Amino acid sequence: MRWSNFFIPTLREVPADAEVVSHRLLLRAGMVRQLAAGIYSYLPLSWLVMRRIMEIVREEMDAIGGQEFFLPALNPREIWEETGRWTVMGDNMFRLKDRKGADLCLGMTHEEVFTGIARHELRSYKQLPQIWYQIQTKFRDEARPKSGVLRVRQFIMKDAYSFDVDQAGLDKSFEDQRAAYVKIFTRCGLKFSIVEASSGAMGGSASNEFMVKTDAGEDLIATCERCGYAANLEKATSRLASIADQTAATDAPEEFPTPGVRTIEDLISFPGGAAADRQIKTLVYVATFETDGQQPVLALLRGDHQLHETKLADALGATEVRPAHPEEIRELMGAGAGSLGGVGMKERAKAAGRELRIVADHALKNRSNMTTGANKDEHHLRGVNIERDIPVDLWTDLRTVQSGEACPNCEAGVLEVSKSLEIGHIFKLGTKYSKSMNATVLDQNGKEVPVVMGSYGIGVERIMAAAIELHHDADGIIWPRQIAPFDVVVTVTNVKQPELKDAGERLYADLRAAGLEVLLDDRDERAGVKFKDADLIGIPYRVTVGKKTTEGTVELFDRAAKQSTDVSLSEVVARVQQLALAGS
RNA sequence: CGGGGCGUAGCACAGCCUGGUAGUGCGCUCGGUUUGGGACCGAGAGGUCGAGUGUUCGAAUCACUCCGCCCCGACCA
Structure with a gap:
């Protein structure tokens, strides 16, 4: 190519709106131009890069037996109704009507369409496994597009789907995809971590995210340099030193006045108060469930720990959790935030004809002689033995891991929490979609069984942007050889x-x-x-x-x-x- | 959706407070000189000042409404 007639409109000055490095350099290098919020035009130079990335993706997908499709981005409402996602996807789905007034949407992902093909065409276990993929434009009406091409409303995704007759087959398909992803991202010149992640609204039993460490990312992950442990903060755990309690309180909890005490900090310095790790933090949340509506929940943590909301939602099986509003808290607890505690709340809720679930973090297990709110403004309780005094429904992991804590996976490792960008995500879906859409095959015994599925996504633009985030200097981009234009x-x-x-x-x-x-x-x-x-x-x-x-x-x-x-x-x-x- | 900021030439910005001729730098065109790390001199082209309404003799400037973009948060396979 001759530069004299190749369109590379480089910029000497940085457009004011661009903050993240990849956005600035993509603009300055004449590679992209913005059309609207979260919608970008890819100019010839960036398209060369994207083509090289897509070629690598194709080669590795084909190498594990993937078959390339090309599905419509324009989807009818009906197929999305079958899985309930016409509703679940909410405002994130672009919707439109055709001339007859029929509802259509722009595809955000293609479980429905691929499963729709599978259920018509796959009849026997002998046809499995199938690994189907495509590289295609996805549409998501993000509430807040940001960071250049990192969070956009239209983007190119490689999405793959595996269809197996049983869980063992899915396990293999999942491992194949995982191995292919390692090759793809390595070939693209990216340094990445594979982390355990929450499956969230996709459902299914397991998921791994492929993350590139960069401040331009929006996710937080915890990693251990020593043993390679890596997890999204929504899943990460750590090993904590146990805290020696004084002897268990023998008497019932004792209420004492704590004028002016509003926070954990206040109570530490209050005469007769307690150290943060000797307090029980009590948070009131409202959980939303797919089936039975909303329900209040108490989340209990050690005073010096932070709740991770996704962990709470996952533990409850809730689709959503939110902090209760001040009025809701007072109505439920009889006191305002700052004086809340779990003691006696179960009974109080029951008396009001309500169910209140109490979920506590593992770090509180067996703790005694603790201090917590008395559910009476500016009063606290001391001498609380948690398992004696609070009827906890569920012990689980709720706390947010912090940098510097001990690795849960090895002896001497220390966790580091860093911002990361998600470039790929693989899910074991199981039978969530095959069941709701009735995609079944006959197994070896002639029995009709739902196909066991996995889904596997890669963001093409994000690979390009991540490569820039990772490889640049004051003068510009430094492309990894394999994806250089x-x-x-x-x-x-x-x-x-x-x-x-x-x-x-x-x-x-x-x-x-x-x-x-x-x-x-x-x-x-x-x-x-x-x-x-x-x-x-x-x-x-x-x-x-x-x-x-x-x-x-x-x-x-x-x-x-x-x-x-x-x-x-x-x-x-x-x-x-x-x-x-x-x-x- | 809540909070904040910003819309003036292709890009970066000034002008707005205190209403009256729309300006600077880069880029672009032409001429000349120059030619190894974003050259210099000279001459030009290019803007319905985001849109609408109002106030006023007169609005880029004041008021209101709307639209758009960016950032923080909420949200997010």
């Missing part, structure tokens, strides 16, 4: 000198003949402009045809190392070939 750029310092122009043309032809993707910078610009642009768009290698070329020498510049070496014209093609195509 070009292998090498040939920079002719002055195209008005015929001998340089000719040398550049010859080198361009020779490099292309050697199987390389080459960008020839034949623009009539000053050398400085060309160097800056080349650095900005991040081609891994640059060959400079300039002063020394008349003596038979060119410069080979390594974008990542920012070092250049003189190479003779006769050797440069072989050198570039060796560097740029290594490992591919």
Whole structure:
């Protein structure tokens, strides 16, 4: 490709709206332009990158037996009604009507459509497993698109679905996908972690997220350098030092006045109060359930611990949890936040004809002589033995792990919590969709069984953006070789000198003949402009045809190392070939 | 959806408070000089000041409404 007629509108200044690095550089490098919030146009240079990413994805999907489909993005309402997701997806689904007034939506994901094909065509276990995938545009009406192409309303996703006759088959399909994902992201030059994650609204038994550590990400993950443990904060646990309680309180809890005490902190410094890890924190939540509506819940944690709301929702099997409003708290508990506790609340709720579930974090197990709110404004209880005094319905993991805590998986490891970007997510769906859509096959015994499914997603733009977040410097992007838009750029310092122009043309032809993707910078610009642009768009290698070329020498510049070496014209093609195509 | 910020030339911004000729830098076009890390000089082109309504003799500027974009939060396979 000749730069002189390849459309790369680079920008010298950074558009004011762009905050994250990948957004700034994609704009400056002339790769994307924004059409509306969360909707981007991909210009030729970025499309080359996306094509390379998609080709890697295809190769690895095909290698595990995946078969590529192309499904419609425009879906009729009916198929989404079958799984209940016409309603569940809520405002996140783009909806429209056709000329007859029939409801349609733009696909957010394709479990329904693929399962719809499966149920019509798959009849026997002998046809399984099937691994079906596509690379296609998805639409999600995000409440808040942000961070350039990282959170958008229209994006390209590779979505794959596996269909197996039983759980063992799903386990294998899942492992195959997982292994393929490792290859894909590695080939794309990304450093990533595989973390345990909550399955959330997708349902199913297990899920792994593929995460790239970057401040541009929105998820928090805990990782252990030592043993490789990694989990989304919504799943992460840690090992805590146990706390030695004084002897268990023998008497009933004792109420005492605590004027002015509103917080855990206040109670620490209050005379006769207690250290944070000797307090029981009591939080009132309202949980929403798919079947039986809303219900209040008490979540109990150690005073110095933070609740993780997703953990609470997962533990309850709730679709949603939210903090109770101050009025709700007072009505339920008889006191305001700051003086709440679990003692006696079960009975109080029952007396009011209501059910109140009490969920407590493992760290409170067997604790005694604790202090907590008395459900009377500005009063607390001391001498609380939790298992004697509070009827806990469910002991579970509720707390948010913090950096520096001990790894739950190895002896000496320490957890680090960092922001991460989700680039892939794989789910064991089980029979959630096959059951609701009646996708069954006959098994070996001639018995009709629901197909066991998995679903596996990769965000193509996010791979590109993550690569930039990970690989850039003050001058611009530094593409990993395998997804770079070009292998090498040939920079002719002055195209008005015929001998340089000719040398550049010859080198361009020779490099292309050697199987390389080459960008020839034949623009009539000053050398400085060309160097800056080349650095900005991040081609891994640059060959400079300039002063020394008349003596038979060119410069080979390594974008990542920012070092250049003189190479003779006769050797440069072989050198570039060796560097740029290594490992591919 | 709640909170905050911003809409003036392709990009970055000034002008607005205190109403009266729409400006600067980069980019773009033409001419000249220059030619290895975003050159210099000269001459140009380019804006219904986000939209609407109102106040006023007169609105980029004041008021109201709407739209759009960004950030924080809520939300999110």
